[in-house]
Amino acid sequence: MAEVTLTINGIEVTVPQGTTILQAAEKLGFFIPTFCYDPELTRPGSCRICAVEVEKAKNLTVSCATAAKNGMVVHTDSPAVIESRKTILELLLANHPEDCLTCGRNGDCRLQDYAYMYGVREAGFVGEKHAFEIEDENPFIIRDMNKCILCGKCIRMCDEIQGNNVIDFAYRGFRTKVATSMDTPLSDSNCVFCGNCVAVCPVGALQEKGLRAAARTWEVKKVKTTCPYCGTGCSFELNVKDNRVVGVTSCDGDANGRALCVKGRFGYGFIHHPDRLKQPLIRKDGQLVEATWEEAIGLVAVKLGGIKRENGADALAVLSSARCTNEDNYLLQKLTRVVFGTNNIDHCARL
Amino acid sequence: MTNSIAEIAGADFILAIGTNTTETHPVIALQVKKAKREGATLVVADPRRTGMADLAQVHLQLKSGSDIAMLNAMANVIINEGLYNKEFVDTRTKGFEALKETVAKYTPEHVEELTGIPADTMKQVARGYANAKNASILYTMGLTQHICGTHNVFAVANLAMLCGHIGKPNSGVNPLRGQNNVQGACDMGALPGVFTGYQSVTSDEVRAKYAKAWGINDLPAKPGLTVGDMLDAAGKNVKGMYIMGENPVLSDPDADHVVHALEKLDFLVVQDIFLTETARLADVVLPATSFAEKDGTFSNTERRVQRVRQAIDPVGNARADWQIVSDVATAMGYPMDYNSTAEIFDELASVTPSYAGISYDRLEEGGLQWPCPTPDHPGTQYLHKDKFVGGIGNFSAVEYIPPAELPDQEYPFVLSTGRRYYHYHTGTMTMRTGALEVHYGTESLEINPADACKLNIAEGDMVRVKSRRGQVEVKANLTEVVPPGMVFTSFHFPEVPINKLTNSMKDPICKIPELKVCSVSIEKVS
Ligand code: SF4
Ligand code: SF4
Numbered sequence: 001m002a003e004v005t006l007t008i009n010g011i012e013v014t015v016p017q018g019t020t021i022l023q024a025a026e027k028l029g030f031f032i033p034t035f036c037y038d039p040e041l042t043r044p045g046s047c048r049i050c051a052v053e054v055e056k057a058k059n060l061t062v063s064c065a066t067a068a069k070n071g072m073v074v075h076t077d078s079p080a081v082i083e084s085r086k087t088i089l090e091l092l093l094a095n096h097p098e099d100c101l102t103c104g105r106n107g108d109c110r111l112q113d114y115a116y117m118y119g120v121r122e123a124g125f126v127g128e129k130h131a132f133e134i135e136d137e138n139p140f141i142i143r144d145m146n147k148c149i150l151c152g153k154c155i156r157m158c159d160e161i162q163g164n165n166v167i168d169f170a171y172r173g174f175r176t177k178v179a180t181s182m183d184t185p186l187s188d189s190n191c192v193f194c195g196n197c198v199a200v201c202p203v204g205a206l207q208e209k210g211l212r213a214a215a216r217t218w219e220v221k222k223v224k225t226t227c228p229y230c231g232t233g234c235s236f237e238l239n240v241k242d243n244r245v246v247g248v249t250s251c252d253g254d255a256n257g258r259a260l261c262v263k264g265r266f267g268y269g270f271i272h273h274p275d276r277l278k279q280p281l282i283r284k285d286g287q288l289v290e291a292t293w294e295e296a297i298g299l300v301a302v303k304l305g306g307i308k309r310e311n312g313a314d315a316l317a318v319l320s321s322a323r324c325t326n327e328d329n330y331l332l333q334k335l336t337r338v339v340f341g342t343n344n345i346d347h348c349a350r351l
Numbered sequence: 352m353t354n355s356i357a358e359i360a361g362a363d364f365i366l367a368i369g370t371n372t373t374e375t376h377p378v379i380a381l382q383v384k385k386a387k388r389e390g391a392t393l394v395v396a397d398p399r400r401t402g403m404a405d406l407a408q409v410h411l412q413l414k415s416g417s418d419i420a421m422l423n424a425m426a427n428v429i430i431n432e433g434l435y436n437k438e439f440v441d442t443r444t445k446g447f448e449a450l451k452e453t454v455a456k457y458t459p460e461h462v463e464e465l466t467g468i469p470a471d472t473m474k475q476v477a478r479g480y481a482n483a484k485n486a487s488i489l490y491t492m493g494l495t496q497h498i499c500g501t502h503n504v505f506a507v508a509n510l511a512m513l514c515g516h517i518g519k520p521n522s523g524v525n526p527l528r529g530q531n532n533v534q535g536a537c538d539m540g541a542l543p544g545v546f547t548g549y550q551s552v553t554s555d556e557v558r559a560k561y562a563k564a565w566g567i568n569d570l571p572a573k574p575g576l577t578v579g580d581m582l583d584a585a586g587k588n589v590k591g592m593y594i595m596g597e598n599p600v601l602s603d604p605d606a607d608h609v610v611h612a613l614e615k616l617d618f619l620v621v622q623d624i625f626l627t628e629t630a631r632l633a634d635v636v637l638p639a640t641s642f643a644e645k646d647g648t649f650s651n652t653e654r655r656v657q658r659v660r661q662a663i664d665p666v667g668n669a670r671a672d673w674q675i676v677s678d679v680a681t682a683m684g685y686p687m688d689y690n691s692t693a694e695i696f697d698e699l700a701s702v703t704p705s706y707a708g709i710s711y712d713r714l715e716e717g718g719l720q721w722p723c724p725t726p727d728h729p730g731t732q733y734l735h736k737d738k739f740v741g742g743i744g745n746f747s748a749v750e751y752i753p754p755a756e757l758p759d760q761e762y763p764f765v766l767s768t769g770r771r772y773y774h775y776h777t778g779t780m781t782m783r784t785g786a787l788e789v790h791y792g793t794e795s796l797e798i799n800p801a802d803a804c805k806l807n808i809a810e811g812d813m814v815r816v817k818s819r820r821g822q823v824e825v826k827a828n829l830t831e832v833v834p835p836g837m838v839f840t841s842f843h844f845p846e847v848p849i850n851k852l853t854n855s856m857k858d859p860i861c862k863i864p865e866l867k868v869c870s871v872s873i874e875k876v877s
Pocket of ligand 2: 233261
């Protein structure tokens with residue numbers, strides 16, 4: 001493949017033709033902020049926060065949507081670049097609720113990060129602010145369009161990855177917002193609450209309802225695991241606070257990338273449901289009553305052992321589980337074959 | 352699946368049979384949508400006009416249970432018009448002549464009425480499939496939960512082999528597994544006839560190998576009972592049952608029969624995370640941990656082995672399933688003292704050739720697709736490259752047989768069952784999330800407006816659905832998703848135990864019950 005060589009912040013780098021300036025800079029380890037850019041989605045180059053200075057170019061150049069060319073000389077942190085980024089941030093903050101103190105995305109927000117990074121303390125522009133109603137009537141997602149920075153990533157996620165095309169930019173000018181086709185709440189649209197739009201939102205406009213109410217971002221430990229529902233085997237991260245699962249977030253899964261469905265992303269509540277069995281139960285006088293593990297295991301061993309002795313091994317039968325792990329299933333078939341002494345083992349795969 | 356999930360996006364032609372992928376495998380459906388965006392043709396065969404059917408260029412709205420007639424007709428067209436892959440058929444398969452003979456009478460015109468699909472449409476689809484560069488067939492229980500389920504799968508395989516659409520990237524036969532670890536449960540030998548990795552219990556050599564690995568003298572050689580046969584034998588030959596993490600009272604056909612069977616046992620142990628409908632019948636209930644509280648691996652539908660990692664301590668006094676099983680084995684005089692699931696995995700990998708190259712260390716880098724025979728093997732993205740796993744691919748000529756129960760005057764409707772997007776299996780988990788059941792909290796019965804009108808049923812009316820085996824009451828949902836003469840609902844909701852009605856007649860080969868077709872009557876509850 002053809003290659004091009006350019007210079008970024010004084011360092012020469014050679015990259016395949018078609019590589020963007022942003023990717024070339026990342027290759028060298030230079031940081032460039034982005035809002036609307038996502039490696040998996042199309043690139044509108046609209047937020048302009050990633051603009052850099054290219055020598056001999058008339059204006060600053062959008063690095064996420066411009067291909068690197070031979071001989072380009074790029075500065076990612078020149079005074080003009082910094083000035084431009086500050087201005088963009090000031091404009092965004094001018095129409096932002098600035099309620100970081102209570103925002104569920106505090107600590108997980110690019111607007112906040114960049115404001116800190118570039119020392120933008122206040123808006124610098126005073127003007128009208130949005131007063132959209134916060135959408136909070138479904139059990140999965142909270143949408144606060146007052147915090148939206150119109151990067152359009154949710155729109156592209158829903159269209160290009162999820163393939164549902166539920167949302168788009170609506171209205172014009174100052175009134176522009178992301179909305180469903182008739183600007184109805186998501187629950188009155190064909191939204192399937194996969195939350196894949198939430199996974200790419202860089203600010204607090206889209207939030208997972210349960211997770212963001214239960215924990216602040218720095219309080220959670222994330223543990224990568226595999227979804228317990230369908231056979232796709234999506235990977236995700238369990239968010240844990242105080243030994244409780246408080247939510248699920250996307251990571252980069254082999255089978256699913258960042259995409260999840262509603263069950264994987266929002267179906268974790270059963271883990272701590274009060275109905276969970278917490279103690280072994282033994283039937284006494286027709287009732288199931290609590291027992292110790294020793295009693296319960298002892299009874300199982302005696303009863304199953306007795307049936308085997310009296311009626312033969314094939315009088316025992318075992319149903320294993322398509323929901324348990326490989327290790328669980330392996331041991332149960334070993335128990336069945338070795339200890340019970342029968343091949344009477346199956347699971348509900350056929351159902 | 353013979354292919355990987357991501358390869359679906361690379362297909363030029365996708366034939367999805369009896370799978371409402373957008374609802375049952377939403378993230379796999381993303382790959383289908385991607386393929387379509389890039390110009391692929393999507394054909395969906397389903398009696399219902401599902402969300403998936405809405406995405407398709409062609410919807411084959413076949414009559415329930417007529418899959419073989421349709422698939423044979425497509426094979427007929429492909430053979431008659433000389434569209435099949437002669438080189439592939441010559442070098443990699445056998446039984447072509449017998450297939451040709453059998454499908455000769457299944458002309459599209461001949462089966463038009465039986466399938467309800469216009470002959471020209473069948474021809475067009477057959478040609479499209481045969482002429483595609485890469486063609487992928489997807490299916491789920493809509494194909495297999497029939498009395499002729501195994502034959503349905505043969506008929507699908509015939510088509511793929513005829514056209515050589517297998518053993519290549521993006522081209523293959525791809526059953527989508529419904530539960531997170533069905534693949535793994537099968538791989539791990541939770542089946543009556545095989546040990547791990549599908550090694551037969553009837554082979555002396557195989558049994559000797561396991562006996563040695565497990566430190567015992569001999570192992571039973573007689574294949575065991577399947578779920579259905581176990582329940583039929585309960586109280587007779589079978590006296591004691593151990594059920595781990597399954598809820599057959601709601602998931603299996605003819606629910607009343609299942610309850611009676613379990614009640615007849617001398618002793619029933621159920622190990623689960625909730626007091627399920629099945630656990631309520633047990634003599635001992637053992638509290639297990641959920642996936643969040645344990646380590647282990649799941650194998651997904653594309654044969655990818657992936658880690659499950661413990662995120663929190665066990666809830667209450669619950670214990671991981673593998674620990675409970677170890678405790679029972681130890682109490683019965685066969686000590687199992689594993690310190691971790693990694694240790695168990697190493698043991699299972701040592702007796703399972705297709706898993707032999709996989710270890711927890713390697714899984715830290717990402718999932719691995721079996722077969723993965725050695726520690727330096729990268730895993731297998733698609734099966735049957737150059738050669739079928741069994742050597743030569745066998746055409747199995749199969750004949751159409753009608754469903755076991757057909758509508759009649761007393762039970763004039765076909766009832767089909769399946770899944771909903773917001774729920775899973777018998778609802779034990781999804782009904783307790785504080786979110787899914789809040790959004791989708793009551794079940795309904797899909798009925799065509801024309802039928803509803805005749806029966807004087809309006810949207811939201813309670814109706815009584817009755818079969819020869821049982822009855823339930825459920826709210827009516829008037830929709831053209833179902834054709835006239837058919838009704839549909841899910842088995843997720845304990846308050847709509849639809850499996851009281853379904854037919855436990857099974858496929859004679861793989862013993863899958865015919866959950867997709869039974870005859871019912873409908874009446875308004877006044
Ligand atoms: S939740 Fe999913 S379907 Fe709904 S708007 Fe977001 S991406 Fe689209
Ligand atoms: S997130 Fe959804 S699609 Fe993915 S494995 Fe879980 S249930 Fe299946």
